[in-house]
Amino acid sequence: MxxxxxxxxxxxxxxxxxxxxxxxxxxxxxxxxxxxxxxxxxxxxxxxxxxxxxxxxxxxxxxxxxxxxxxxxxxxxNTILMAVPMFIFMGIVLQKTGLAERLLESMGFLFGEIRGGVAISTVLVGSLLAASTGVVGASVVAMGVISLPVMLKYKYNTELATGTICASGTLGQIIPPSIVLIILGDVFQVPVGDLFKAAIWPGLTLVAAYILFILVVAFIRKDMAPAIPADPSRGRKSKQVVRALIDIIPSLTLIILVLGSIFAGIATPTESSAVGCLGAIVLSFMYRSFSFSMVKAAAxxxxxxxxxxxxxxxxxxxxxxxxxxTGGDELVEHFMMSLPGDEKWGFIIFTMIAILILGFFIDFVEISYIIVPILVPIAANLDINPVWFAILIAMNLQTSFLTPPFGFSLFYLKGVVPATVRTMQIYRGVLPFIAIQIIVLGLLAVFPEFFGINPSL
Known part of the structure; x- marks a missing residue:
């Protein structure tokens, strides 16, 4: 005991x-x-x-x-963990190049003429930033500074606007390259590249679910997410599309270089993180924001x-x-094996609920290094595919960034919002997105084959 x-x-x-x-x-x-x-x-x-x-x-x-x-x-x-500082550096450099600002401004005007368009563009930019940086704090702060004033200006519902920004910013937890996936790859002793591949479809499903929710809300409650009138000063629609593509292509190129090199087997995640750092520096030259002081601050x-x-x-x-x-692992294993019902599903349901509750109070790093190592040998005894189990945990840990009262995304956003936006409005805004994440987590647990994952060893 x-x-x-x-x-x-x-x-x-x-x-x-x-x-x-x-x-x-x-x-x-x-x-x-x-x-x-x-x-x-x-x-x-x-x-x-x-x-x-x-x-x-x-x-x-x-x-x-x-x-x-x-x-x-x-x-x-551990060569796997070498990727952590390099992906963090890549994300911070991209934040300082103004990539998020360019993406949000272009896509905001591109989708703004449909109801919920700015919120949809925020989700899409959040997914691009997640695949480019994997750093949650940078994404939430960037979108809070740039996207929230636009949504409030055009009378978006405050809860919907803040919830969209928080949820979009946390996509970096599941969409590769994700720091949590690198950590879980080390804990589970499985190739990080396998986790990156397995996380693609769950991450895209989450993006699609967010957009569908915004469209439904905008259709039912037209006052919550009104359309933005066209801005003649930005030129013709075709010109806006070209400008948006110019802003999107560099980040997409970086994503292809980083993830494509891993999926093609050309580079390990550690090597591709070095490619990402070099790509981020190149983008800083492209956006004319490179300076040695910027590199020093990012480092x-x-x-x-x-x-x-x-x-x-x-x-x-x-x-x-x-x-x-002290034998604590044996006691936990005995408890897990004695859960009522099917051993495998009893174990999965209990662990998912426990991690979800712990995520209300402690950070994903502590959960990954304290809770998960206790669960890994039990999952192996139950013949659970470690890749599937790791993706379930990653999706669950993403929810911890949104859950009140200690969700980090909530604090990141609160630090940059106007004084008129109350903390309780942010809390209420993230609740629907937490529910969406739990639904997608349930689908991933019950229908893993739909996401291209084999649940058994």
Whole structure:
């Protein structure tokens, strides 16, 4: 039971605001010592004093941490994880080139003359940015700054506008190249390229579902998403189409270079991330926004984000080691195997609900490195395809960016919206999109073959 108590202690500390990496490390050391003392006490004879039990237990508990340098060394030598800082750098450079601004302005006027057109263009641009950058924060902030004022100006419903922006910004979690898919590829020990391929159709289905929802709302409630009158100052419609294509083609080219090289087997995800970084620099030259100060700022921001991810990974490694040492993984596996009904579906339903609930409170990185490693061996025992299971988890983790009260996309957007937009309006706006994500997640679980995924090994 020590491992289970340790898990809930760490969860409680995260909920009250302790730093993630330090929480995992401190809890691991404390409960590792407790486990050592308990073990020595269990096998101690009557002549052994309490001081000796505590001293020997302390030494026994700390002994397991002798292996931490080897684990950290293996993490730092993991070539899959090398793609994380490079994709982050690529996304930040593209954000600073003004790519999002150009895409949103062109496509907003392109689709603006139909009801819900600006919201639809926001979803489409969100999917393009997701496939170009994979960085959620950059997409949400960019669209919040550019797209939201346009929608509010033309009397869009505030809840619909904010919900569309938050949901579109989180598409970077499921549409490749996605940081969460790279992390899950490392946790599941499956090729990241396989996860990228498997995520394409679920991601596009989500985009289509968002657009369908916007069209239905705009048809039923015409005042929620009115059409934007044509702007004569932008020239003929054909000229607007050409301008939009000029803005779209560079990002599409980058997507083809990055994802195409992976799917064609020409490059690994790590190698393609280097191609993406080079492509982002080339685009900065094209948009005349290149400067060494921009590259330095992007590099520093990438280092900060990457350091956060790796610090959490190291803390999570210690946590996982102690959790296994105390037998917590066996207890969880026994519980999962004893769920009522079919073992496989009972396990999947329970894990999806648990991850969805945890996503209300903690970040996807913590879930990926703490919860998922506990589930991987159980899924293997049930002959569940790790690629399918990883995509289910990725889709579920995407929802965590939207769920109140701690969804990161909600905070990103709140930081850039006008003061007239209240937090509760953002919360209400994302609820329909959360429901859509859960529906698509259910379809992916029940009909994986429809998405081109085999659910069994």
């Amino acid at each position: 020590i491992g289970i108590i340790m898990f809930f202690t760490a969860l409680f500390m995260l909920l009250i605001g302790f730093p993630v990496a330090f929480t995992f490390g401190a809890v691991s050391v404390f409960f590792g010592i407790v486990a050592g003392i308990v073990e020595i006490y269990t096998y101690a004879d009557a002549s052994m004093g309490i001081t000796a039990i505590i001293t020997d237990g302390f030494a026994e508990g700390m002994y397991m941490f002798d292996f931490m340098p080897h684990r950290i060394w293996s993490i730092m030598n 520093l921001e990438s280092v900060k984000i990457t350091s956060m991810v790796f610090a959490i990974l190291i803390g999570a490694t210690a946590f996982s080691m102690v959790f296994t040492y």
